[in-house]
Structures are given as structure tokens and as C-alpha cells.
Amino acid sequence: MSEPSVANTLRRPRAPRKTASTDPVSPSVDTPEPSSGLDTSYLETLLGYNARRAALAVITVFLRRMEPFGLRPVDFSVLTLIAHNPGVTSRQLCAELDILPPNLVGMIKSLDKRGLIVRKPHPSDRRAQGLHLSAEGKRLQKQAQTTATRLEHDVSHALTPAELETLNTLLRKVYLR
Amino acid sequence: MSEPSVANTLRRPRAPRKTASTDPVSPSVDTPEPSSGLDTSYLETLLGYNARRAALAVITVFLRRMEPFGLRPVDFSVLTLIAHNPGVTSRQLCAELDILPPNLVGMIKSLDKRGLIVRKPHPSDRRAQGLHLSAEGKRLQKQAQTTATRLEHDVSHALTPAELETLNTLLRKVYLR
DNA sequence: TATTGTTATACTCTATAACTATA
DNA sequence: TATAGTTATAGAGTATAACAATA
Incomplete structure (x- = not known):
């Protein structure tokens, strides 16, 4: 059987949230506007879920831009x-x-x-x-590499340059060490 | 052939950085202390790379904690x-x-x-x-869910609660919409 | 005895085609 | 004609075992 593949456990999601859940365990967060019908508010409080979806969003663009190469x-x-x-x-x-x-x-x-x-x-x-x-x-x-660097700015269009730097710094704090 | 799998393109890395690269394209960042011998400084400037590694770090713990279930x-x-x-x-x-x-x-x-x-x-x-x-x-x-919520705090031990909230907010800005 | 690169191979994950029963 | 659930299957990705050459 072997140890389960870590990389394979990542999946690619598509669309977002709805309302809040009545769950005693989930941290309460601001739950924004609905969009795709389902209540995904709890999942969106999870770092693993958010990091995975963000990574996949970036990688989707990466795949497209790197296709010529x-x-x-x-x-x-x-x-x-x-x-x-x-x-x-x-x-x-x-x-x-x-x-x-x-x-x-x-x-x-x-x-x-x-x-x-x-x-x-x-x-x-x-x-x-x-x-x-x-x-x-x-x-x-x-x-x-030039393409990857440009892509970096394009995929983070919703973030200010300072926010992008903060994001990268915080992400490195999670996985380094 | 079909479209390349997005989820499968994620891989799980292991160890970090070294020094800086003499690359005209790569954004200059503070390159911290070496650790595993290789220069990974450029990759560590990329949001996709950092998000993927952070996601995998969290998921690795997730797999272990969810095994009993x-x-x-x-x-x-x-x-x-x-x-x-x-x-x-x-x-x-x-x-x-x-x-x-x-x-x-x-x-x-x-x-x-x-x-x-x-x-x-x-x-x-x-x-x-x-x-x-x-x-x-x-x-x-x-x-x-209780396990997942506890895990959330454990994997972000290097972050303050405010930083964790910031991180989740920034990640959602990347993949939502 | 341990490690580098390698082959063979099995298992998991992801994707497409096509079917059925309903809409 | 289109959609929900399903089957079968092909293709990528990931894993272990074992080997020859060298350390």
C-alpha cells in the first residue's frame, strides 16, 4: 500500500462560498457574498484549503503560460x-x-x-x-523565468505589492523550518 | 492526451535555500541562511511555489491527524x-x-x-x-472538523493569530473571483 | 556497507467516452 | 436536447523493490 501520496491529495476546486455554518467548532469569520450555491464558509477558514486553492489558481495560469515552452x-x-x-x-x-x-x-x-x-x-x-x-x-x-516573474504580478492583481510580499513572507513562515 | 492535470502538477518539496542568484529577472529578496545546499532563492520568490509548499506542509500534517478517521x-x-x-x-x-x-x-x-x-x-x-x-x-x-480546526493552529505556530488571519485573507484574495 | 543512477512495476489520481434514466 | 449518475478505461503521477557501478 505504501504511504499515501502527499501531492496527489491536492485537488483543484472551482468556485466559492455561500453563507455561514452553524457549527460550534468553526471559527467565526466574515462570510462574504454567495456565489455558487454551497456553503463553503468553514473550509475557507482552513489554511490548507486556502493555500491549496491559491496554489492551484496560480498553477492553472502557469500551465497556460508555460505551454509554449x-x-x-x-x-x-x-x-x-x-x-x-x-x-x-x-x-x-x-x-x-x-x-x-x-x-x-x-x-x-x-x-x-x-x-x-x-x-x-x-x-x-x-x-x-x-x-x-x-x-x-x-x-x-x-x-x-521571465514569464514566471511576470505571471507573479498578474495572478496577484487583487493584491498590492506590499500585500504580495507579506503573503510570500507568511507562506515561507509556514513551510520553512 | 487531454488537458494536463492541474492537481497532479503539484509536488511536495522538502528542504530549503542557500544564497542568492545572479539573475537579472528575479526580484531581489532577503535571502536567509542556507540549509540544504542548493540555491532555491528564486523559487522562493514565487507565489505558486510558496503556496504549494505551504499547502503541502499543512496537508502532510492533515494526513497524519486524519488517519484515525x-x-x-x-x-x-x-x-x-x-x-x-x-x-x-x-x-x-x-x-x-x-x-x-x-x-x-x-x-x-x-x-x-x-x-x-x-x-x-x-x-x-x-x-x-x-x-x-x-x-x-x-x-x-x-x-x-475539530481535528482540522486544532491543526489550523498547530501548523501556524510560527505565525501570530493576526498573521494567520492576514494570511488566510490574502490567500482568498488570490483564488476567489 | 552505503549511495548514485537506473529499470521494472504497482498503485493512485485524473481524464474522456459512452450509457441510462430522467428533465 | 440537455443533465445526473454511472461504468469502463486510458493516461498521468507517485510509490517500492532490486540491480550495477562506485564510494
């Missing part, structure tokens, strides 16, 4: 980590992105076939291989 | 929506939680077999069926 979020993360950490090993990428080694093999193979990365022998460990971006990989990653 | 996040969401919206239809749950109808069938069937929900004929539409919690379902959902 043929990059999924995980591909972008891998390329970006290689770009900023030339010579990084597969094992390091796995640890950082929480990908299991067997599942990274295909991604690396694919990026290699596309000519975006090159694998060089590791200087001190002949088992490992250092990962580097090719010239084309560097160009693609730079374009993709 | 035999509930995955999606099961908890379904039970909670039924609890707060008695008589809700499968179709409504699908729209709200962005689950495709064929994929909800098994979950509903499972909750039914466990005796947690009951399906009653819909008062005005004989195609549909209204979903309700059984007595046992109500007890389990209440316990689970």
Missing part, C-alpha cells in the same frame, strides 16, 4: 535549480523537490533529449553526474 | 460540505471541489458503504439524489 511546473523547477546550481546532481534535485529518484530519471532523460541539459561526469564521484544547462537550455530557462 | 483531504471536504449543505447533490460537490463526476462515484460509494452518508431521493429531480450524513457520519465529521 513545453514546461510543466516540475520541469521549470528542475531547469531553474540547474540554472542556479550548475553541476547539481539528480540526487540533490530529488531531495530539494521531493521527487523520488526513479521518477526523476524520465524527466532528466526528456530534458536531455530536448537538448536543454548536458550531463557531465562528476569531478569527485564517478557514480554521480553533474547537471548543466546547454546554451539552448539557458535561453529557454531565462525566457521561462 | 480514515479520511483523506477530499473525503473530509466531501463530508464537511454534506454536513453544512444537507441534501446536496453529487453534481454540486463536483462543481465545488472540481472533481469530475466519474471520480466522485467511488468516493460516495465508499462513504456510503462505511455508513457515513445516506442517499435520499431528490425532492424535485428524480435523476438526482440528495446526500445526507448518517448519525455516525455526523459524529465522525464533527470529530474530524
Whole structure:
């Protein structure tokens, strides 16, 4: 059976709330205007629920904008980590992105076939291989990073720049450490 | 081929940062102390990355705490929506939680077999069926909701109550509307 | 003995097509 | 003609076991 997949437990919701619930446990919050008929007020008090939905909202846009580059979020993360950490090993990428080694093999193979990365022998460990971006990989990653940075502002149009910075800071406080 | 799965594009990362990158596009941020060797400073400026990691951090704890109840996040969401919206239809749950109808069938069937929900004929539409919690379902959902609410405070131990409220508000601004 | 990269493979999650019975 | 619930199934994503080469 194995441990349940964490990533798979994330789902993508669609629409929002209604009124408040008569629940003794749920924290009372301002429940805004209805929209899709159902009362989702309690779920909207949960950090996990809100963070998941926000992440999925951003990722939906990410998928659309990165389509021209043929990059999924995980591909972008891998390329970006290689770009900023030339010579990084597969094992390091796995640890950082929480990908299991067997599942990274295909991604690396694919990026290699596309000519975006090159694998060089590791200087001190002949088992490992250092990962580097090719010239084309560097160009693609730079374009993709620019796209990601622009996307950052677009998806947070409802927030002021200060609010966005606060949001990112608070999110890092949740998952770092 | 079909549209790429949004939920599946979420991955669970593990450890954090290092130094800053010499990238002309990446917004400059305070890059804190290293920890796992790799430079992840740019990724940590991205809302999607931070929201995903925060969501996964919360969900990891959620999975552990909900194990005694035999509930995955999606099961908890379904039970909670039924609890707060008695008589809700499968179709409504699908729209709200962005689950495709064929994929909800098994979950509903499972909750039914466990005796947690009951399906009653819909008062005005004989195609549909209204979903309700059984007595046992109500007890389990209440316990689970209490657990979720407690978890809310535990996972945000690095935040003040005011910060947590701010965080939830900002997250809702990202995905609502 | 442990670790890197790898293959093979099983399990879970997500998506599409198509059916039935009602509307 | 369209919709609610359902079945069957295909495709992505995620997991474990085991192996060869090297540490």
C-alpha cells in the first residue's frame, strides 16, 4: 500500500462560498457574498484549503503560460535549480523537490533529449553526474523565468505589492523550518 | 492526451535555500541562511511555489491527524460540505471541489458503504439524489472538523493569530473571483 | 556497507467516452 | 436536447523493490 501520496491529495476546486455554518467548532469569520450555491464558509477558514486553492489558481495560469515552452511546473523547477546550481546532481534535485529518484530519471532523460541539459561526469564521484544547462537550455530557462516573474504580478492583481510580499513572507513562515 | 492535470502538477518539496542568484529577472529578496545546499532563492520568490509548499506542509500534517478517521483531504471536504449543505447533490460537490463526476462515484460509494452518508431521493429531480450524513457520519465529521480546526493552529505556530488571519485573507484574495 | 543512477512495476489520481434514466 | 449518475478505461503521477557501478 505504501504511504499515501502527499501531492496527489491536492485537488483543484472551482468556485466559492455561500453563507455561514452553524457549527460550534468553526471559527467565526466574515462570510462574504454567495456565489455558487454551497456553503463553503468553514473550509475557507482552513489554511490548507486556502493555500491549496491559491496554489492551484496560480498553477492553472502557469500551465497556460508555460505551454509554449513545453514546461510543466516540475520541469521549470528542475531547469531553474540547474540554472542556479550548475553541476547539481539528480540526487540533490530529488531531495530539494521531493521527487523520488526513479521518477526523476524520465524527466532528466526528456530534458536531455530536448537538448536543454548536458550531463557531465562528476569531478569527485564517478557514480554521480553533474547537471548543466546547454546554451539552448539557458535561453529557454531565462525566457521561462521571465514569464514566471511576470505571471507573479498578474495572478496577484487583487493584491498590492506590499500585500504580495507579506503573503510570500507568511507562506515561507509556514513551510520553512 | 487531454488537458494536463492541474492537481497532479503539484509536488511536495522538502528542504530549503542557500544564497542568492545572479539573475537579472528575479526580484531581489532577503535571502536567509542556507540549509540544504542548493540555491532555491528564486523559487522562493514565487507565489505558486510558496503556496504549494505551504499547502503541502499543512496537508502532510492533515494526513497524519486524519488517519484515525480514515479520511483523506477530499473525503473530509466531501463530508464537511454534506454536513453544512444537507441534501446536496453529487453534481454540486463536483462543481465545488472540481472533481469530475466519474471520480466522485467511488468516493460516495465508499462513504456510503462505511455508513457515513445516506442517499435520499431528490425532492424535485428524480435523476438526482440528495446526500445526507448518517448519525455516525455526523459524529465522525464533527470529530474530524475539530481535528482540522486544532491543526489550523498547530501548523501556524510560527505565525501570530493576526498573521494567520492576514494570511488566510490574502490567500482568498488570490483564488476567489 | 552505503549511495548514485537506473529499470521494472504497482498503485493512485485524473481524464474522456459512452450509457441510462430522467428533465 | 440537455443533465445526473454511472461504468469502463486510458493516461498521468507517485510509490517500492532490486540491480550495477562506485564510494
